[in-house]
Amino acid sequence: MSDKKWMPRWFYQLASPRWCYQITGKLMPGFMLAAVLLILGGVIWGLVFAPSDYQQGNSFRIIYLHVPSAFLAQSIYITMAIAGAIGLIWKMKVADMVAKSCAPIGASMAILALVTGAIWGKPTWGAWWVWDARLTSMLILLFLYFGVMALNSAIENESTAAQATAVLAIVGLVNIPIIKYSVDWWNTLHQPATFTLTEKPAMPVEMWLPLLIMVLGFYCFFAVALMLRLRNEIIQRERRAGWVRELLTDK
Template sequence: MAWQWFHRLGSPRWFYEKTTSWLPWLAAISIALILTGAVWGLAFAPADYKQGNSYRIIYIHVPAAFLALAGYYIMALSGAVGLIWKMKLPFMVMKSAAPIGAVLTFISLVTGSIWGKPTWGTWWEWDARITSMLILFFLYLGMIALQQAFQHRDTADKASAVLALVGMVNIPIIYKSVDWWNTLHQPATIKFTSKSSIDPSMLYPLLIMVIGFYCFYALVLLLNTRFEVLRRESKTQWVNDLLSDTKMESKS
């Protein structure tokens, strides 16, 4: 049964039909969590005793950085599944995840620079964490470029999957950079194996924002993948039937 479910999950049609009902729920949950976390963190959380109100940018910076890394895992895992089991859908997920990851990494870099100016006195520093995040941004851009560089879709997918897997080397470097080198970037404030170094009054809205960003990421990834499914399966009968039904509903 598990193996049958696994192969069904690789079906573009099954994925498209199954995820239709998920979208409104994910949208509602994302909006509710992000609004709650943003208002709580920006308006009601206390000012930091050292950084004052400038620390509040963490409510955007930290969730974006988390998703930039987690999104690369999803992209690389999808590429690996596509290469090993020769499924179409994982390659679609991999391609759809690349632009989202690039945007999130860019947001992380920009908000980090804005935060760094009052904290470190500089907009940019060739810090180990910042530099490895910049490399992650270029990896995402490389994925997008590879998808456009090949005319043959299978070749583009396989080349992109290889790049995604090779780029995984950078992820543990990002995670451990503040421990391996003497960097300006502060150590992790949210810890799952020990007590977090951030006060609960600041931590709770941050956690809500992180969860909200994860839900929003899932929503956008599903939308991107669904669009990619329709684009790649445009010549199949089920997509033609779907488009015909949509046109009839719009006319009625």
């Protein structure tokens, strides 16, 4: 049985840069509105109306930036690796563009997670940085993002660069479960996971609900940022195509 008999139609439509450019243009406004409303609502609720923590006081409120950025840094890496694998297996140019577009966004989220974690750690642990298993594995994640971006910049041939970065991204996936389970596998200063799918949150609902809203808002923000970078990448790579020339002429 050939791939085309069991793969959904949209999967092959995504292989078309023109179709991908058009569909992202239609999706962006909705995700942009959702990102603004969710992040604004989560920030106001979390910083103004959520009660202070009985142990950490108001310093815990940085959780509303730290946790969403940490979640997103890991999710973006997984997205990048999957896109890279699709590019390797099915030779889809758009998948390679998605993987390349993910790296700077993921690196930004990893930096935000590390910086907010350091700010939170100072009043909590008495130090800006400790070589804790969770912190160290998050730092490795940032270096993996830097490695992907460096490879993309160092290799001139786009196809070769996509293959090399895809292999690096796939190999680096081993770090994701280390980040997630580091607090369970080793004795660490970092607190256990704030959210789990199988257990009730330890925080009261008025504290974790704005956090959930912030997480959703960050994912919507990622969707917007990815689509913007992807559309720019499509225009750059397909600049000689007739439809791109027509598009630029109309503008």
